[in-house]
Amino acid sequence: MFICQKVCRGGWWLWVGVCWFALGTTPVLAWNQAGHATVAAIAYGQLQPRARVRVAAILRQHPEYAEWTRDVPPEQSSFIAFLSASYWVDDIKFDRRQGFSDREPPPSTHPAYPDMRVHGTWHYVNRPLAAPGVAIPPDFQIVAPDGGALGKIVEIEDILRHSPPDSPRQAYYLAWLIHLVGDVHQPLHTVARCSKNNPQGDQGGNLFIVRPTAGTPLDGPRKPNLHAFWDNAALDTFSLPAIQALAQELSRKRPSRQRIAAPPVRWLDESTQLARDLVYQAGQDNTPEPPVLSHAYKARxxxxxxxxxxLAGFRLAARLNQLYDRP
Incomplete structure (x- = not known):
């Protein structure tokens, strides 16, 4: 995935369709890039003018801004940078240029980066669900020591609110906030299901093997799983026209003011409930053959x-307007 992006980044609207095949062969991360970019496109359309100007100025300080906007018309640069920032923290998991890692990261290479860690545990919270007849282990870890997604959203908002507006760190943390708001709206970023096959949890559905269709092969390097299916469920075409069309369609129906204003813990509650009520209705993970996802299930x-x-798009815009639409 990263190699394709590095070659194609100049002219975002041209290369996005080319890079999609590579995504199918890389580890699943969250919403796919199209999903994160759609959340961002919805949010961008809801930003107040002053907030939009400030967000654009902040992202111009990001070390990747030149790459994000290479060959992009000036009038589109802020928008494309905002969309690119929405999945940058997934990109760094494959970044070999700058050396991002959670194993032995090098010292920070830019004033914008507090460190060079990937921070993989920031993307999720493991609220346990139990399959019938299975007990949740007493030592089950719900939240990583660093606070997980919910803790990081709260912490990052506080950093953005209180750090100098011209600090390059704002760009780093803003990209994280844009991404994490999307992450916690993906139900399998909030739960792990304990079953007979996966007593310590299924890693948010990554260990729950499924067949999206009856003929889906299971002999590849990465078997199709429930998490991957849900990553692609909103939009599986990574092209700017498709993202803009979906964002425009979803923006026509504005959520209620109460739903938009709900606190982040409510976002996770909703995702957890959706996992319980729908996601894990896909079947059981302890059958001789992985369950085939039905047409009815896929439609729902x-x-x-x-x-x-x-919801993620409107809520993200509301948080950014609170942060930046002020004197």
Whole structure:
């Protein structure tokens, strides 16, 4: 994935369709890039003018801004940078240029980077769900020591609110906030299901093998799983026209003021409930053959995933307007 992006980044609207095949062969991360970019596109359309100007100025300080906007028309630069920032923290998991890592990261290479860690545990919270007849282990770890997604959203908002507006660190943490708001609206970033096959949890559905269709092969390097299916459920075409069209469609119906203003813990509650009520209705993970996802299940998942993307976009805009639409 990273190699393709480095070659193609100049002219975002041209290369996005080319890079999609590579995503199918890389580890699943969160919403796919199209999903995160759709959340961002919805949010960008809801930003107040002053907030939009400030967000654009902040992202111009990001070390990757030149790459994000290479060959992009000036009038589109802020928008494309905002969309690119939405999945940058997934990109760094494959970044070999600058050396991002959670093993032995090098010292920070830019004033914008507090460190060079990937921070993989920031993306999720493992609220345990139990399959019938299975007990949740007493030592089950719900939240990583660094606080996980919910703790990081709260912490990052505080950093953005209180750090100098011209600090290059704002760009780093803003990219994280844009991404994490999307992450926690993906139901499998909030739960792990304990079953007979996976007594310590299924890693947010990554260990729950499924067949999206009856003929899906299971002999590849990465077997199709429930998490991967839900990552792609909102939009599986990574092209700017598709992202803009979906963002425009989902923006037509504005959520209620109460739903938009709900605190982040409520976002996770909703995702957890959706995992319980729909996601794990895909079947059981202890059958001789992985369950085949039915047409009815896929249709319900498609609608539910798009609703989560819609809510994430409006909620992200509301948080950014609170942070930046002020004197």
């Amino acid at each position: 998942a498609h609608a539910a995933a798009r609703e989560r993307v819609r």
